[in-house]
Amino acid sequence: MDFALPPHIDALRREVRDFIDCEVIPLEADRANYDEHENLDETVLAGVREKARARGLWCFQMPEQRGGRDTGIVGMAALYEEAGRSPFGPLAFNASAPDDGTMILLNKILTEAQKDRWLQPIIDGRVRxxxxxxxxxxxxxxxxxxxxxxxxxxxxxxxxxxxxxxxxxxxxxxxxxxxxxxxxxxxxxxxxxxxxxxxxxxxxxxxxxxxxxxxxxxxxxxxxxxxxxxxxxxxxxxDGLKVTQIRLGTARLTHCMRWLGLARRSMEIAAEYVERRRSFGSTLAEHEGVQWMLGEVAKDIQVGRLLTMQAAWKLDQGDFARNEISMAKIHVADTLHKAADTAIQLCGARGYSKDTLLEWIYRYARQARLVDGASEVHKMVLSRSYLSEKGEFFRWGV
The missing domain is CATH 2.40.110.10 (Butyryl-CoA Dehydrogenase, subunit A, domain 2)
Structure with a gap:
């Protein structure tokens, strides 16, 4: 597959990135913007969602006739990753779990009349x-x-x-x-x-x-x-298992998309710190050991992006992409935790404190290896597939 984004998707990606930088990330620093469960207060969230919707940055996964942008799953991968650079970004665009997965499921299987009753209020952000x-x-x-x-x-x-x-x-x-x-x-x-x-x-x-x-x-x-x-x-x-598979297939991958954004954000925080913090006569970024740590995580994030995009492309082609989704889920879940842990280590006590978002991301990251199928279950799926297909497991698409 060609990993280059269509021009209109890349332009939209840049809009999402700008919105996150200008409208969402500034909200993170003020603890008054949080509720008692460490999420954005509903009133604050309503304001940022109104701004996103006014700019047309809303429901990338839904049809245009119902108020979405219908970007396809490859487009979602690029946009959700940018949205995920803040834990509150996906909420701003109505692209967060569990609503995201529910909307995708209901849009696939409901009649138009049922969509009016059950789906449209979720798309509009009127209900969760x-x-x-x-x-x-x-x-x-x-x-x-x-x-x-x-x-x-x-x-x-x-x-x-x-x-x-x-x-x-x-x-x-x-x-x-x-x-x-x-x-x-x-x-x-x-x-x-x-x-x-x-x-x-x-x-x-x-x-x-x-x-x-x-x-x-x-x-x-x-x-x-x-x-x-x-x-x-x-x-x-x-057909309950069928419904579950329809919902969880794409939902597992959208988790990966958002987690990649959080992993990137962790390293952005770390990079900004090590480039200005001095130790033993030079910046931390000039120390070889620090460079190894940054390089290792950068490599893992890029591998996760490629795994996620390949699975997204296969889903767009009508494939179930079960193996590809399992691989992405395992790798990206591990990478999110590794990125947060590495960033905290590089930022020292500051990373461990609440002066940055890193401790929030670190605590959040631990669930990634559990939700929507534990990593061990996905490894079991891959093992069964390999034992069934042997050499064909590694085939190239033609």
């Missing part, structure tokens, strides 16, 4: 969404271990069970729910849509975590008789 899959008793990286039940009663489904670590649940309005409707491991799950105003469910708690949180946190939910009309079922009965 959440994807309820993970469970305390089983389902995590393996959705087939879902125990939450959906039982048919006339033209409705009755939901009972529990979910946890559901990102963005507090304050979300539209939910995608995965529940068991049969005994078959592959065809025994079904996905549904429900609205936060429907009775029969509750948020038990917002689970405290090590790192800073997305808006809405990571919550534990209980379902005790939630009724969902059959018309709000996604695809056919038994």
């Amino acid at each position: 969404s959440s994807f309820a899959m993970t469970e305390p008793d089983g389902c995590g990286s393996d959705p087939s271990l879902t125990y939450t039940k959906a039982e048919k009663n006339g033209d409705k489904w009755i939901i009972t069970g529990r979910k946890w670590f559901i990102t963005g649940a507090e304050g979300a309005q539209h939910f995608v729910l995965l529940a068991r409707t049969g005994d078959d491991d592959r065809k025994g799950l079904t996905a549904f849509l429900f609205d936060a105003d429907q009775p029969g469910w509750e948020i038990v708690r917002r689970i405290p975590i090590m790192g800073p949180e997305e808006h809405g946190g990571h919550c534990e939910l209980r379902f005790d008789g939630l009724e969902i009309p059959d018309e709000n079922r996604l695809l056919n009965v038994g």
Whole structure:
């Protein structure tokens, strides 16, 4: 593939970078702009989103007729990376998880009438969404271990069970729910849509975590008789795993896109510091050991960019790109942590303090090797693929 960006995408990328530098990064330094969970306060976020939307920097992943920019996944890779240079950048452009993945899923599988009801409010930024899959008793990286039940009663489904670590649940309005409707491991799950105003469910708690949180946190939910009309079922009965695969495939890669931006930002902070900080008669940047550290991370970031862009290109061609996404997810998750750790080491006590964003990124980075499939699960996927294909695993596309 040709890694050169189309001119209109590169121009948009430059606009995104300028917006991040001028409108978003300045907000990071004032602690008054943060909420109690170390994210941007809702009022502050609303203001920056209004500016982004006024400049046409909104929903790069959605069709133009619904208010997006429809850049394709390769375009998203370039734009999300620039947006991710601030942890609050993707929020500004309505390109952050979990809404990003939910919008991509719903745009692919809903009817136009259903899109008006469930998708358009998320695109417009009027409501937030959440994807309820993970469970305390089983389902995590393996959705087939879902125990939450959906039982048919006339033209409705009755939901009972529990979910946890559901990102963005507090304050979300539209939910995608995965529940068991049969005994078959592959065809025994079904996905549904429900609205936060429907009775029969509750948020038990917002689970405290090590790192800073997305808006809405990571919550534990209980379902005790939630009724969902059959018309709000996604695809056919038994297609729950298919829905999950449609959503998580691209969503895993958009995580990589944003994480690459954060990795780059970590090194930008470190580079600015080592170029002016003097030690033993020269700047830190002139020390060979420091150069090795910077060079190693720069190399890993570039490898991650190429892996991510290759997977994005294959998705744009209609390929599932499962191996490519797994490779990118493993490598970029490791690189984000390495970049933050290296930058803190180079910045010394200043990097460990809250005078820079590095400690925020470092705490956030640890989740990257867990969310949307632990690194070990992705390695298992790659191993199975290799053992099945042997030499063909390394084939070039023709």
